[in-house]
Amino acid sequence: MSNPNRLNLSAGVFSVCVAVSLVLAKLWALSQTGSLSIAATLADSALDLLMSMGGLAAIAYAAKPADYDHAFGHSSAEDLAALGQSAFIIVSAFAILAAAGVRFMSGSSGAIENEMAGMSVMVLSIVLTVALVSYQAFVSKRTGNRVVAADSLHYIGDLIPAIGAIIALWANRQFGIGYIDNVVAVLAALIMIGGAVKIGKGAWDALMDRAADDDTVASIAGIAGNFAGVHGFHDLKTRKAGSRVFVNLHIELDGKQSLEDAHAIGAALRRKIVEAHPNADVLIHKDPIGVQPHPDDTRHH
Template identity: 60%
Template sequence: MPDAHRLNLSAGLASVTVAALLVGLKIWALGETQALSVAASLADSTLDLMMSLGGLAAILYAARPPDEDHTFGHSSAEDLAALGQAVFILASAGVIGVAALLRLTAADPIPLTAEGRGIAAMSLAIALTLGLVLWQRRVAARTGNRVVRADSLHYLGDLLPNIGAILALWASDQFGLARLDSAIALATAAMLAVGALGIGRGAWDALMDRAADPQVIVRIERLAENQPGVLGFHDLKTRRAGARLFVNLHIELDGRQSLNDAHAIGAALKHAILAEFPGTDIIIHFDPARRPDTPG
């Protein structure tokens, strides 16, 4: 199993495990406290579990090797899942924002009970979530997987509602206040919306075969320009699918050299690109360079 797939799979399994633990923990906390903030956090964790299961399925599907119907592989499943997660996160941000406004304008807040036990449960939830987010970010940094990155953003957004629930329980216990988490919930909704738009834009661009980042294209062009034996290049095309980069390039070579020599030059350029961008799918075409004495 390739290292990148193993890391992505570990992040997916960790996400499902933590989400299941959080659901059980928050069910208990809700029964103890009757806190609306805990109920909202429970609903969010339940949806987290569903999204984590979907993300894990996408990671497993995307890792399948190419077949007759999918000759370029299945990595676009990651972008499709990331786009779905982005839409879900954006909808969640809207729900959180509306709920926060309703709580702020409500005449009578819901009375809270057993705040101490609720604070302990939510503190444990924060520790579990933080551990998961740190691992997911490490995996995403190494593999570039958009599903893992989107899942990490979602769980990072969960930290603020959990902290808000703790503050609400503490304020209720100490001062009889039950609306403190509403302001934090509004800030969380804004953060989630901005992050979801970024994740969704990246996934949409990949699904629409948008070219790679300009910096990536420039680096590939420099590799081609500096490769010994390459007299020129044209028709450089790039796209991304999931965490995978696809490169299609025509290089111009001396047409008088042997096929073996031409192949060696192309192979050297391919290895140079792979060294710079590991895991890239590369297709290099050979074209004879126009000689100075060639008319037209």
């Protein structure tokens, strides 16, 4: 296994270990305090665990070649998992919103106890999260792995609810202002829903073969349009599956050159596109300049 793969796997294992530790610590803190804001961060950490495990599996799959039954790989499993994760987030978030709503309507802030235990766990959560994010940043910079980078961004977003939970617990301990716990829980739940919608939409778009983002398509078009030996291109099609981008492209070449020379140009262009987009799977069809579709070909490219 190459060094980049080892680094990526180590980041994935570290992420899972941190997520497990945080889930266990926050379960204990919730039992000690009864704080809704801690419940919100617990639900988020449970999601982190699922996402980290999915990310680790994706990294492991990325190191495996496609097999006979899955010639294009297994990356769509990432999108199926993401849909399940987004549903889990939304259900958890609405459960937290419902509990907060009941407390608001009843005029009760809930009985929050042993705030110091809860604050200690949240401080531990922040320290572990910062350590993980720092290591993920190091790995993603060295390897360019987008799964590690995306996981890092998600953990960075967890810092806000964690800090909010500390503020809520401190305010309840110092001033007896318990309703802040409900406010923090609502804000954290809304953040969770926003993240779930984004994750779910991305997964749904990929499963529906939506094209890659405009910047990626423009980048590929720019590379092909300015590549030596390529006199034009057409029928640029892209789709995403998990972290992979599949690219189909027709390029126009000098029809008088040898097949070997044409192949060399196409292979070099493919390498250039993959260099700019490491997760791309590129298929290039070569046409002579000015070729017209055959009259019997009723299907578009």
